[in-house]
Amino acid sequence: MLNKIFKKLASLKLAIGLFISLALIIVLATCLPQEPLIGRTALIEKVGQENYELLRFLGLNDVFHSYWYFALLFLLGLNLCSVSFLRVFPRARKAFYWPNFLKQSHSLNCEFCAFLQTNQWEPILAFCKKNYWQIKIDNSGNSAVLRKGAFHRLAASVTHIGILTTMLGALISLLFGFNGIIQGIPNERFIISNQANSARSSAGVQTSKIFHAPFWLGFSPEFEVKLGKTERLNYQDESPKQWKTNLKFFSKHNKELAFGEVSVNHPISFKGIDFYQADWKRILRLKLNEQNFELDLDKLKNTNSEIAFSPLQKGLGLLFLLPANSSKLQLIAVKGQFEPQNIQKNLNLLALLSPNQQAQIGQIKLKFIGAFAQTGLQYKYSPGDGLMIIGMSILTCGVLMAFGSKRVIWLIKEKEKLFILGNTDRSKELFKEEFAQILKQF
C-alpha cells in the first residue's frame, strides 16, 4: 500500500502537473496585488472591503504564505523525494555499467550502422582511444564496446541531490532561524528577542522582536546591538551612493564584544547573525500630547532645507520645515492641497521650535525632540544557508552535467566484415555527426 502511494508520488505526470500548477499560481500571484508587498490598507483601497474578504478567504491576498501554496510546495517536495529514492538514485548505479556485446544481427534494428573491412579493427580502436572513448573487448577478440560520456547519466541524480540538499538547508533555517528589523538613530541600543518587551527595556534598551516560523525550535541571542554613526554618501547629483552604519555589540553585562561597519552589499556577521543595511532616511522625532511619533523628512527641491508633512483633516495639514543650517523647526499650518513646489503659498507659521522645546497649539501639545538620521538594519540567523549554498552549487553542476549525452559504439567482426553500430541516449543529430566523423577516417 505504502509502496503504491510512493510510486504514485514519484510519477512524472504529478511532477509536470505540479510544475504547471505552480507556474500558473505564481503568474496569478504576480498579477494580483499582494498584501505583504503593498500593505493591507492599500490592498483594501484597491479591491474594496468585500473583495478583500474574499481574497483573504481564498488565501489570494498573500498567495506565497497561504496554506494551499505551502501544500503544493510540500507535494512537490514529496514528489522530488519519492522520484529521487525510487527511480533516480537506483538508476545512477547503472550509469557506469558496460553495455552488452552485440552480434551482427542486432544491426538490423540499429539506427546508426555501417560496415568496413575487418583490417580496420585496430585503426578504428586506436582512433577512438585517441578521442577519449573507453574501450572493452570481449574474450574472443571479435567484439568490442566503446563508450563516452557515461557520467552524463549521473546528471539527474546530482541535480536531485542538489535540490534535496537545498530543501534540507531551507528546513533547518525554518526550524532554527529567525529574522527581524532594527530601526533607530545613533546611540540607541537594541536587544534581539522573541519577547515584545525584554527585561532590559527599563534600562533604555529597546527590543527588536524577531520573526520566525510557528514551530520554531531556536533561541534568541543574548547580546545587545548599539547603533553608532550612520551616514548617507551622495553622488554629485545628490542621488544616494551608499548608506553606512557603525555597530557595536555588547554582552548582557555591558561588556563590548565587537564592532564593525555595515553598508549596502557589505553585511557583517556576529555570532552567526548577519546584519544588513536595508534602509536609511532622515526623520523628525516629535511628541504629540505625550505620545512619541516620527515623520520622514524629504529634501525640498533645489535647496538643502528639509520638510515633513502631516495631514490633520481634509484641507488642513501641518508642515514641518527645517531650513538648511538651522536646528530650529518651523511649524506651519497648510490650508488646501499641499504642494511642495508652492511652499510659499497658503502658509501660516504657528511656532518656531528648538530641539526639546514644546508648543501648545490649540488642544495639541507638541514637543520637537530633534531631526535625526535613522538607519534601517535587517538581521537574520539562518543556520541552513551553508547547506543551501552547497545544494545550489550541486544543483548547478547537475544541470551542467545533463548537457551532454552517453554514447556507445559496438564493433563486431563477422565474415570478413567489421560492423559498426552506434547509439546515444539523447542529442541524436550530434551523434550522427560524430559517428559520420569516425567513419570518414576509414
Next chain:
Amino acid sequence: MIEFTFLQISFWVSVLALWVLAGIYLFKKEAYIPQINQIVFSAIFFGLFINLVLRGFRLERFPVSNLYETLILLACFLAGIYLILAFKYKWHFLNWLVNIIILAVLLYALWLPSAQKEGIPLIPALQSYWRIIHVPPLLASYTFFCFSALGGLFYLFEDFTNKSQNKLEFYAEIIYRCTAFGFPLLTFGIITGALWANHAWGNLWQWDPKENLALVTWFCYAAYLHLKISGKASGRVLALISIIGLLATYLTYIGINQLNIGGLHSYGKT
C-alpha cells in the same frame, strides 16, 4: 560620444543585412549565405562589443545596470552566439530571423529615455560584484531560449505543412540543444541572483515579481527537459513548450516592467 558610433554601425549593418539577405533569397544565391552571415553578424557583434567596452570605461563600471545596457548586451549575445552556432551546426537558415530580432532589440534600446543611454549613477543595491556574475549568464540563457523558440516555430510550421521527418528531427534537435545550453545558464543566473539578494537584503528568496517569473520560466524548461528525456511527449508538445518558455522569458525580462508590476527589480525600467 564615440561609443554610440559603434552602436550605430551595428544598427545600420543590421538594417542593410535585411536587404542583402532578402536579395540573396530572392535571387537564389544561397551559396553565399555562410560568408554573408559571418560578415554581418561579426560586424554587429564587434560593433556592440566595442560599444559596451567604451561605455564601461566611460562609466567606470561593468555596463549591465539598466534595461538599455542589458538590451545592448542581449543583442551582442544574439549576434555572437548565433555566429558560433551557425558556424558549428550550420544553422544558416535562421539568419534573417535572428537579424530581425537583433534589430528589434536595438530599436527598443534606442527608444528608451536618454538618461538610460547616458548612464545614471548606480543605486547602492546595484554596487556589487554580483552584478557581473548574475546578469550575463541570464542574458546568454535568454539568447539560447530565443533560438530554441525559433526552432519550435520552424518545427510547428513543418509539422503542419510538409511533415518531412528529417527536417522535424533537425528542428527538434535545435530546440533541445539550445534548451540544454540555456537551462544551466538560467539555473546559474537564478542561483547567483538568490545569493546576491542574500548578500544585499538578507533573503535568498523574497517572492518578488521578477523572481516569481524567473521561477515560472525555470519550471517551463524543467518540464521540457523532463518530457524530452523521458520521451513521454510528442515533438509538437515540446516545440510548443519552447515557445511558451520564450514567452515566460520575455515576461521575466521585460514584461514585468512594461506591465508596471513593480517589485525589487523595478530599477530596471529607469
